Amino acid sequence: MKQYICIDIGGTSIKYGIIQEDAVFVAAGEMPTEAMQHGGPGIMKKAVKIIEDYLKDHRPAGICISTAGMVDCEAGRITHSAPLIPEYTGTEIKKTLEDKFHLPCEVENDVNCAGLAENFAGASKGSRISLCLTIGTGIGGAIVIDNQVFHGFSGSGCEIGYMHLPGGEFQDMGASSILVKKTAQYKKISPESIDGKYVFEHAKQGDADCIRAIDEMVDVLGMGIANICYVINPEVVVLGGGIMAQKEYLYERIRKSLDKYLIPSVASHTRLAFAVNKNQAGMLGAFYHFRGRHS
Secondary structure (H helix, E strand, O other): OOEEEEEEEEEOOEEEEEOOOOOOOOEEEEEEEEEEHHHHHHHHHHHHHHHHHHHOOOOOOOEEEEEEEEEEEOOOOOEEEEOOOOOOOOHHHHHHHHHHHOOOOEEEHHHHHHHHHHHOOOOOOOOEEEEEEEOOOEEEEEEOOEEEOOOOOOOOOOOHHHHHEEEEEEEEEHOOHHHHHHHHHHHOHHHHHHHHHHHHHHHOOOOOHHHHHHHHHHHHHHHHHHHHHHHOOOEEEEEHHHHHHHHHHHHHHHHHHHHHHHHHHOOOOOOOEOOOOOOOOHHHHHHHHHHHHOO
């Protein structure tokens, strides 16, 4: 059975593993990205070392990369990266790894990979059109149509975090990271003194400030998701990222907010679900992306 090396490059950690062609992982590991200390060049050194180590005991048929940043999938190059990963824009991942290891390599954005993972083996499996959002420190989005990621004209399709809503950008108003800032503001305390876990624990105990901050985030999510639904009319909207930890508390609230902003004829045909592929979503999606380009 063929095997593939999968690497998922995030701003905080790099996950890696060996996956078989039946989509079963036979090895997996994780290491800190150390993005701010070493930037893009440091990330490439880590990727090379991961591959070199796996090649000692495995004979992979390819290299599957999921990564933060905007990606030119044809060239396997980073076209834009946030300041979180310095010196990453312009990195030629595909060319560098193919030239060094003489193995086919495919590269895709991490949120798109999460969308593919859910499409082939998760909450949106069997759907024709799905929208996948990762909600954490920011908001990322992926549209999958007939098992293919919709990239748009120049590769920046579904960069929904930059979408403008009343009050600012979607990612600055609806990401879970805003909860801590707002709660601290309402309580007149330092944001460093609390975290997201604090906000949800106290909201469940009836803390009015925490509930207010969550309600405001949920309202923004409902508005933003509804706006996207009016454009692409997805069969299912899948929510992933750090928000998954509060699925039981948030599901009905987000559903109610989404219904508030969607007309009934659209709302009734839009399913809401939470992602099922957790830490392995990026690697799994990178594998499906590779398979799609080499089928």
